[in-house]
Amino acid sequence: MNLTVEYAGYGRQNAWLGSAHGTDATQTITLDLTSGFKAADHFENGIVKSGLPLTKLSSGKYGLLTGDGELAGFLYQPVKAPADLANGVGAALLEHGRVKTANLPVTVSEASQKSATGRIIFA
Numbered sequence: 001m002n003l004t005v006e007y008a009g010y011g012r013q014n015a016w017l018g019s020a021h022g023t024d025a026t027q028t029i030t031l032d033l034t035s036g037f038k039a040a041d042h043f044e045n046g047i048v049k050s051g052l053p054l055t056k057l058s059s060g061k062y063g064l065l066t067g068d069g070e071l072a073g074f075l076y077q078p079v080k081a082p083a084d085l086a087n088g089v090g091a092a093l094l095e096h097g098r099v100k101t102a103n104l105p106v107t108v109s110e111a112s113q114k115s116a117t118g119r120i121i122f123a
Contacts, residue, residue, distance in 0.1 A: 015103040016051035016074070018123045022097030026076045029054075030088040033081055035063025042105070047078045049105045053112065054093060061088055068111035071120070074099060098123055 017023070031037075031048070035057060042049055042064065052075045053065035065071055073095035082089055096119040101108065113122050 014050055014077075016099050016105070017094075018098030018100045018121065022094055023076065025096075026092035026094055027073070029091050029093045030061045031075070031079065031091045032057060032059065032061040032063045032088060033085040035061075036066050037064050037085075039081075043081055044078075046081050048075065048081055048089075048091075050075050050078045051099070051103070051105050053104070053106065053108045062091070062093065065108070065112060068109045069115075071108065071112045071116040073116070073120070074104075095119060097121070 031054075033048070037043070037048065042052060054062040054072050054075060055065040055069045056072045057063045062072060073093040076092040076094040079089055079091045098121040101113075101122050108122075113120070
């Protein structure tokens with residue numbers, strides 16, 4: 001068994017978090033990386049960036065929120081993208097808490113922010 005601690009090079013992935021509130025109650029989800037994610041914008045060295053806004057898809061999986069869709073929450077921790085993006089990947093969804101909009105990896109529209117009123121505080 002290898003118990004060596006390694007630095008994965010994720011950088012300041014959680015600089016978008018505005019507080020610890022909600023981080024102890026994330027929801028386990030399955031990401032559909034074929035639903036709007038682009039390696040050049042959302043992956044860093046094969047790692048999906050935390051802080052990406054997510055929406056619930058009709059399949060029950062979660063995909064990247066684009067436009068003015070309904071915000072389900074944010075990808076809490078970075079996850080490794082599988083070699084075959086058609087395979088879902090387990091992840092944690094921050095569905096309530098405080099986020100620093102200036103530090104999010106992508107912009108979330110005002111309409112999408114309003115869809116999360118009462119669950120997410122945008123600072």
